[in-house]
Amino acid sequence: MTHDDVLLLLDEEGRITRWEHSAEELFGWSATEAVGRSAEALVRSLCTNSGKPCEGCPDLGALLIKPALQDHSLVWRVLAAGNDATAQDAAVLRALFTRAPMELRVFDDQLQAVRASPPAGRQRGTPTGPSPGAPFSEVCGFAAAAEEAAVARGVLESGKPVVNRLVQGAEGSAKLGRRVQSVSYLPIEDASGTVLGLVTLSADVSERERALGSQALLETVRTQMGRRLSLVDVCQELAQAVVPAFADTAAVELVDSAVRGEAPPAAPVGPGVLLRQAAVHGLRPASQVGAVHPLPAGTPFSHVLSDLQPRLVQVDTDCTWPAVDPARADIIEKSTVHSLIVAPLAIGDEILGMVSFYRRTPQEPFAQDDLAVASAVCAHAALCVDRARMYMNEWITMSTVQRKILPGELTDQPSVELSCLHVPGEEGGGAWCDAIALPGARTALVVGDVAGEGIPAAITMGLLRTAVHTLAALDLQPDELLARLSDTTARLVAGRAALPPMDPLLHEPLTADCAIAIHDPVELTCTIARAGLPEPVMVLPDGTSSTLPVPPGPPLAAVDTAPFPATTISLPEGSTLAMGTTALAEEAMAPTGVLRPLLDDACNSPLPGVRDSVEHAYTRRGRTGETLLLLARTKMLPGERVMTCSLPAGPEAAPIARKAARRQLAAWGLGDETAFTNELIVSELVGNATRYGAPPLQLRLILDRMLTCEVSDAAPSAPHVKHARTIDESGRGLFIVASLAKQWGTRYTTPEGKIVWAEQPTGPMETS
Numbered sequence: 001m002t003h004d005d006v007l008l009l010l011d012e013e014g015r016i017t018r019w020e021h022s023a024e025e026l027f028g029w030s031a032t033e034a035v036g037r038s039a040e041a042l043v044r045s046l047c048t049n050s051g052k053p054c055e056g057c058p059d060l061g062a063l064l065i066k067p068a069l070q071d072h073s074l075v076w077r078v079l080a081a082g083n084d085a086t087a088q089d090a091a092v093l094r095a096l097f098t099r100a101p102m103e104l105r106v107f108d109d110q111l112q113a114v115r116a117s118p119p120a121g122r123q124r125g126t127p128t129g130p131s132p133g134a135p136f137s138e139v140c141g142f143a144a145a146a147e148e149a150a151v152a153r154g155v156l157e158s159g160k161p162v163v164n165r166l167v168q169g170a171e172g173s174a175k176l177g178r179r180v181q182s183v184s185y186l187p188i189e190d191a192s193g194t195v196l197g198l199v200t201l202s203a204d205v206s207e208r209e210r211a212l213g214s215q216a217l218l219e220t221v222r223t224q225m226g227r228r229l230s231l232v233d234v235c236q237e238l239a240q241a242v243v244p245a246f247a248d249t250a251a252v253e254l255v256d257s258a259v260r261g262e263a264p265p266a267a268p269v270g271p272g273v274l275l276r277q278a279a280v281h282g283l284r285p286a287s288q289v290g291a292v293h294p295l296p297a298g299t300p301f302s303h304v305l306s307d308l309q310p311r312l313v314q315v316d317t318d319c320t321w322p323a324v325d326p327a328r329a330d331i332i333e334k335s336t337v338h339s340l341i342v343a344p345l346a347i348g349d350e351i352l353g354m355v356s357f358y359r360r361t362p363q364e365p366f367a368q369d370d371l372a373v374a375s376a377v378c379a380h381a382a383l384c385v386d387r388a389r390m391y392m393n394e395w396i397t398m399s400t401v402q403r404k405i406l407p408g409e410l411t412d413q414p415s416v417e418l419s420c421l422h423v424p425g426e427e428g429g430g431a432w433c434d435a436i437a438l439p440g441a442r443t444a445l446v447v448g449d450v451a452g453e454g455i456p457a458a459i460t461m462g463l464l465r466t467a468v469h470t471l472a473a474l475d476l477q478p479d480e481l482l483a484r485l486s487d488t489t490a491r492l493v494a495g496r497a498a499l500p501p502m503d504p505l506l507h508e509p510l511t512a513d514c515a516i517a518i519h520d521p522v523e524l525t526c527t528i529a530r531a532g533l534p535e536p537v538m539v540l541p542d543g544t545s546s547t548l549p550v551p552p553g554p555p556l557a558a559v560d561t562a563p564f565p566a567t568t569i570s571l572p573e574g575s576t577l578a579m580g581t582t583a584l585a586e587e588a589m590a591p592t593g594v595l596r597p598l599l600d601d602a603c604n605s606p607l608p609g610v611r612d613s614v615e616h617a618y619t620r621r622g623r624t625g626e627t628l629l630l631l632a633r634t635k636m637l638p639g640e641r642v643m644t645c646s647l648p649a650g651p652e653a654a655p656i657a658r659k660a661a662r663r664q665l666a667a668w669g670l671g672d673e674t675a676f677t678n679e680l681i682v683s684e685l686v687g688n689a690t691r692y693g694a695p696p697l698q699l700r701l702i703l704d705r706m707l708t709c710e711v712s713d714a715a716p717s718a719p720h721v722k723h724a725r726t727i728d729e730s731g732r733g734l735f736i737v738a739s740l741a742k743q744w745g746t747r748y749t750t751p752e753g754k755i756v757w758a759e760q761p762t763g764p765m766e767t768s
Contacts, residue, residue: 023078420611431447432464
């Protein structure tokens, strides 16, 4: 006899329904005597009155009892076994059906109920559930009964179990909403492996799943919010983080005064406070982001902003508040919203705004436990919103400072056409550019960049820009100008190092880069020096482009005390010079940069068009951070506006110079007053050159926005103004020049030579 040989079958009441020949041999009873009697009676008859087995009584511990299905009913198969598993199996089955915390149901191969444990929470001794033969869809208690029945049939067909499947229950509660069950489908097989039915094990995991869902939602909010500092972006991040995980639609509204820079109001706020729609995401009809509307009284929204407590609102026909808030009521009606939660955005008692979470059909309504989730989400969101609000206020201040410091739209100079691309960063920065008019119709082109962000970088940029203008008035060459600007930056660095230990600026290094190019429209040259910025790009009128080989200099105020070497290049009329910050170096300034073709095409397009093309391509590539590009197209000063006259080294030089100047000013049509003043200036400058200078001497008059008189000689000595006494016969030359000219100065062209110049207004020209 094998272990799987069936001795007898017992029904659910423990009565013998089948008695095999092997049972007759083992117990000594015939089938007629055994069938219909209880197993208990059988055991009693086999034992003595004292409870000890009689002589020849079989070892009952060698019996194995297993459940089985027969005609849609549960029966127990009694088999011969070589151990005491029978009692243990019976105890296990009894425990599963009566004491297990999960619900156990047995179905036959037609998915009809055979037996079920009492539903969770039901007392022992009460009805155990569905009657035998009830179909699966009536017994399971699942919301998607048809879907789960298909899963059960799949288990019957394949014989493979399905374990820990999360299924929504058909019933719910006001606190937790719809129940969630973890369901396992286990096939019942006979000895040959034929599937006879299946067992379902269901455990209520509603609280666990809601806790896990809430934890995942909060983690999503924490990781997705606050990555950006724009107030609108932060609100949009919040709305996107909770949809669809928590709500079908989320709407974020902020107190308008707080958005505009004022301190957030303290709770409670009265009706009529202005709210600004900051973000909307989900299935709700799109409302206008940025729209401002008053807060109606007598609504859940006004109540939330009064006591800072979240509200769960079930939308039904008995609601009265939509009558005083028709705009929201219309949106709710069109969206088939059935429930919503309104939660405040607040820091302490300061109100920043509120968030509305909407759910619509077929999503299940919000439950009371969802209020805690919404409050936790809004508590973290309020910190992010407040941080973005404070940053926005600082950004507005920084932008205002930067806007006031920067030159704005560059004005074209007589000898150069200008266009500037400035892409500010999210937190501002210290990039700037300038075009400074110099004597002799020349123009200084400046591009600078202060490392860092925010107000400190903007202020440092303003200080350096002012220093450049001041130094440019000294008519220095670009390398000398950068050297002195570096000294100025070093003093700013020393001042920052002396800040108190608690000042955050103390630990922020101050570094700056700068490039300066001086364009001469008379000589058609450009002298360039750079401190840390990339090499400029030159595009000739014929379309040929090249990166100018300007030797690099160290950043301003760097420890390296190397000089700033200058390079002079020829720049034909109509050439385009491009100077930019490091952010554009690889993409636009480098020969192989992806944006370089846009610069190379500058000869064929107006400069504003080139600038717009570079900006569009740069922003499309997703680049962030501040960047600046200065474009300058050169012009030549017409030859008829320049007069050059070589002079002898003796005393006869002054009369020759005065005569040449009178003749040229008459040809230009300048008035007598301008001509007389210019004649005095020419006389004094030439007189000083013959007395203190060295040949060769040259006079040059340039008519541009100003009338410039230049006298050059080969002596390195610098002239300076003397204040002669009444009885002195000399020493008044430069004093007279300084009195008559708008400005004057000295420019060194070679190690041995210099130019002394003076500018005067042209005055009204004579007309014929």
